[in-house]
Amino acid sequence: MIRYDFTGKTVIITGGMGDIGKATARKVLEAGANVVVAGRHEKPEVMEWLRQASENVMFVCCDISKWEDDENLVSETIRRFGAVDILVNNAGINGQQPERKPFHEYRHEFWNEVISIDVNGTFYLSQIVSRAMIEAGKGGSIVNISSVMGINPARLQCAFTVAKAGVNMLSRVMALELAPYNIRVNNLCPGSILTEKTYSKFYSDPVKTEKLLSHVPMKRPGKTEEIAVGVMFLASEESGYTTGANLVIDGGWQCGFTRDW
Ligand SMILES: NC(=O)c1ccc[n+]([C@@H]2O[C@H](COP(=O)([O-])OP(=O)(O)OC[C@H]3O[C@@H](n4cnc5c(N)ncnc54)[C@H](OP(=O)(O)O)[C@@H]3O)[C@@H](O)[C@H]2O)c1
16 A cells, blocks of 8 residues: 655645545545645534544635635645645535526526636635745645546536636646746546535435446446545655646546447
């Protein structure tokens, strides 16, 4: 088993109260990092679970789509831990019913909300963090959590698919422009992951599960820990020559159709 060492590194993880964010936070805490988890609402039970791994964890209330919240997140991180070495842009929204609508009926308000969080939030926070990294002069690593839907579109979720395609390109733009400062930027596209939300939406229903997994060659959803280890690889010094890459962790979903022709 690969053991990553994040001792002395400070990591910001947005959406850290959500399932993928908290699994990632737990793993990097176990690997010795200082961790700041950010989100709009603190969940005491998640913080308690994270503190079982290490006391070097702090929650900062932050709506990533608000520039002033992002500035506060970065300054609180530097105040407590002295620097930001790694940023994981994990927070994001998609939208459940009744927001899932055909393209020609998609609500403008919801389109704007998704773009303002998934794209603008990632852009704002990355800009503030990269300025701090450049000023500190020690480089850094940024991992953007996107989605396979940013590669292959899905019906009824045009805002999410466009937002995640935007994140995919933003990662490459950032990699290109931040490399001279020794800041690496990589992208991770999860496929369908078993979380509290996806369980209540479809994995609790065998019929919906079968329908969904018919597109997934590995015939199972991913585990949050399988995303967390991908983040750890991209964030760690072990991937020191990797920048602008896109790591797809999706059980083969985006390889193509699984049916015979
Ligand atoms: N689960 C999957 O199958 C899957 C597949 C592909 C991609 N992804 C991506 O993976 C990431 C994490 O997904 P997840 O399944 O762990 O989702 P989740 O459980 O819903 O977690 C997302 C977290 O983001 C936070 N968040 C939402 N809007 C925010 C904002 N404006 N500012 C700060 N935090 C905000 C939410 O907390 P608050 O609402 O309290 O702020 C929530 O804790 C997302 O970017 C998602 O698009 C997930």
